[in-house]
Structures are given as C-alpha cells and as structure tokens.
Amino acid sequence: MKNKISFKLILAVGVMTISIISIFSFFMIKNQTQALITQVKHSANQLSETIKSSTKYDMLLNQRERVHRIIDTIGNQEGIEKVRIFNKEGEVIYSPNKSEIGSFVDKKAEACFVCHVADQPLEKLTIPERTRVFEVKSGSKNLGIINPIYNEASCSQAECHAHEVSQKVLGVLDVTMSLDDVERQVRSNRMELIFFTLISIITVSLILWILVKKVVGTPVSELVKATNIVATGDLDYRIKIFKKDELGHLGRSFNQMTQKLAEANKQIVQSNKLASLGRLAAGVAHEINNPLTGILTYSTYLLNHLDNNQETKEDIEVIVRETRRCGEIVKRLLEFARQSPPHKTFVDINNILNRAISIVNNQLSIRNISVHKNLEENLPEFKADANQLHQIFINLLLNAADAIDSQGGEISISIKLVKKVEEFIEIKVSDTGCGIPHKNISKIFDPFYTTKGHKGTGLGLAVVWGIIEQHNGTISVESEVGKGTVFTIHLPIEEKETSAIITEKNIRK
Secondary structure, eight states, rough: OOOOOOHHHHHHHOOOOOHHHHHHHHHHHHHHHHHHHHHHHHHHHHHHHHHHHHHHHHHHHHHHHHHHHHHHHHHTTTTTEEEEEEEETTTTTSSSSSTTOOOOOOOHHHHHHTTTTSSSSSSSSOOHHHHEEEEEETOOOEEEEEEEEEOOHHTTTTSSSOOOOOOOEEEEEEEEEEOHHHHHHHHHHHHHHHHHHHHHHHHHHHHHHIIIIIIIIIIHHHHHHHHHHTTOOTTTOOOOOOSSSSHHHHHHHHHHHHHHHHHHHHHHHHHHHHHHHHHHHHHHHHHHHHHHHHHHHHHHHHHOOOOSSSHHHHHHHHHHHHHHHHHHHHHHHHHHHHHOOOOOOEEOHHHHHHHHHHHHHHHHHTTTTEEEEOSSSSSEEEEEOOOHHHHHHHHHHHHHHHHHTTTOOOEEEEEEEEEOOOOOOEEEEESSSSSOGGGGGGGGSTOOSSSOOOOOOOHHHHHHHHHHHHTTTTEEEEEETTTTHHHHHHESSOOSSSOOOOEEEOOOO
C-alpha cells in the first residue's frame, strides 16, 4: 500500500492541505480575534463616553449620589467588570465597589502606565493607547479602557467645585469589560475551522483517490498487466487506449513496441525456416536429382519408341510430365538453397522492370491480362543485384497472373522515390485477382505454402522475401478477397544494416 502512487499522492496532498489550511486558519483566527477585540474596544469607548455624558451634569451640580447611582447601574451590567473614576492624584472617587472608594491606584499599573509614562499625565490619547488587554487571577482576560475627563469651561466656572483654568485633566474614567464572550467565539471559530480542515482533507483525499485511480491507477495497472503478458511471450496483446495524455502516449508506444517485437520475432522465425529449408533442400536436391534424371531419360526413350500401344503411351506421358514437374521443384530447391549474397551494382529499376515485363508479356496477353505502369522518371540509380530484382518482378507478375481468372484482368505497377527520414524506392504491384484471406496473409512467405494447388511449389514468395532481406528492404502485403492483392516493396537508396520485415496490413472491410 505504501508503495502505490495513489497512496503517495494522497499523502502528499493531505500534508499540503493540512499545512495550507492550518496557516490559513491561524491567520484567520488571529484576524477574527483582533476584529472582535477591536469591536469590544469601540463598544467600551462608546460606553465610557455614555457614562461621561450621563454623569457630566450631575458632576457639575456635585450630585454625588446620582453619579454613584448611574455608575452602580452601569457597573452591575453583565460583561462589565469595573467602572471607576480616578482624580488626577489616582484616588478612586466613584466605583460600584464601595471598598475601593478613597483608595489610590498604582500609577505604574496597566490602567495608569500609558498616561504617566513620562511622569506627567498626557492630555490626548487615541483609543488603542487608552485600551489594554490583561489576564486576571482566574485566568480569564479583560479589556480595560481609560477615558480622560477634561477640564471644560463649565467645570472651571462652576461655583460648587471650581477648578483652575490651567488644569487640563480633572480625572480618568476607567471601564473594564470581560472578554469571555470573545474567547468563546474564538474557541468556537477554532473548532469550526478544525472541523472544516478535517472535512476538506477527507473530501480532497477521496476526490484525489478517485481521480488517481481513474487517471493513473487503472492505466498503470493495465501497463503492468500488459508487460507481464508480453513477458510470457504473447506479443499480440495490445493495450486499450482511451486517453490522449502522457499515459495514453505511453500505451501507444507500448503497442508499437510489441508490434515491432512481433514483427522481429516473425522475421527470426522466417529466417530460421529459410535456413533450415536451405540445408534440407540442398541435401534432398542432390539426392534425388540424379534418379529423376535417369527416370526422365528412360521414360522419354520409351515414349519415343511406343507407336501402337496408346494406353501405355499415355501412362508414360504422365510419368514424363510428373518427372519434369519434380525436376522443376528440385531446380527451385537448388536455386533456393544456393541463395548467395547479391552482387550489387548501380541499377536502373525501371529498365529491370521493363525487361521482366517483356519476358512474360506474351503469357499475360494470352490470358487477357493487361499491365499498367506508373513509373517515375529520372529515378536515381542505386546499388542492387539486377538479376535478383529481375527474379522478384518475374515471380510477382506470375503470381498476380495466376490469381486472375480466365476472363482476364489488370496488373498495375508503380515505382517512385519516397523521401521521409530516409530515401527509398517504393514498388507497388497490384492485381485484380481473387485476393488472399486475411488468415492466410501471414503464411504466404512460408516455404512450400501455396494457394495455387498443384500449380505452385510454394517457393516463389519465399525466394522473393530472401532477396529483399539481402537488399535490406521490406515487403508488405495488403489483400481483400474478391478485389485483389497489393505487394509493396521498399528498397533503400543507401545500404543500411537493417533486415526485411514482413508486415500484414488489415483487410479492408
């Protein structure tokens, strides 16, 4: 499981998701906390301003009881921890907690430190400078805000407790509020983000697992399966390709590789067959050639000296005919067994074809077979064995003629220069004959395999294949029953160390 690509991808994406969401959650919770505290600060400031406004008139009239009542009422509300008023000396003059009245606060405490940082009370403070967040003994956090009470004209001119005009700050209103609601909200948000993180990780992992299984897992499993099958020797197995991505390209490359391996394997099998047949043919031909010559000689002699016995004469004629047929087979065997390296010279392929057509032209005309040529002019001369190329054309023309019925037909031959990665001569020989069944196409180059019955020896195409192999070329066949056959030969312009490969094209349907 740990070695699977899907597991590694899900693990990597899971770690990335946790990291990203954790960082996002940290800053989000931090910003939310700051926003909530800022909101509480503004609420506390508005509350302190309300208290100042509510007690201003009573303070001018020196109505202490009414001021105490207002502060007691506000200070006992939920969420408000303390409401105190200090004079400039730090004495608590108003507080819901009666025990605090008359006590002095430490000027270096959090409530006073900002104003007295330079040993002189500051006259103007911003809201952030007037607020502080601190932790009490119970462990909870409070927010305190101080609001200076300035000496206004109404205060300095009042008869009850007039202050000097030079005195800027008369005292400080200190409001302390609990942050328990903020803490609860932060904890709730934190739990929601943790839940969201878990849901996101599970969802992303599930979606990723489905995608990986579909996009990566299934194609990779198919590739592994195909590799194991090919390793057992089944080179005909092909991967079903549905995608156009990199894995699809890999599948197509795998199919091409197995196809080439299959073709190379066929080439090796064909070469082994030809080599074994060559050795067998050489031995058999030498062993039976002399007895056949003797049989033919004596049977011909007897045939020439039989005048009156017609029945015996017909029997001897059969012996002569079949002996000559056996001799032709032996001759073909000897030619096949004696295949030697080609004697290559610079040749004109069009001239070689024309000479081959001239030899079989009468035979083709008698059978109502016309030959159509489409030859590219000014083809470059290339190195080849002219006699062997001549033999190729003769064999292909006679095979095409044998495939055409007695009513006649056409043989088309085209020769042209093809320039792709390499330059080569392309030869196409097509006929309008009976065609070859698809199941038999792979057998037509096998020695002794023939579709002509007793008319053929099954060596013609095997010899053609051997010659093309020695010329480092390729031959392929395309055929459809009832419509004809096309042989395509590629002969390289430059000599290269390649081998002939037999390819079988799909039959048109």
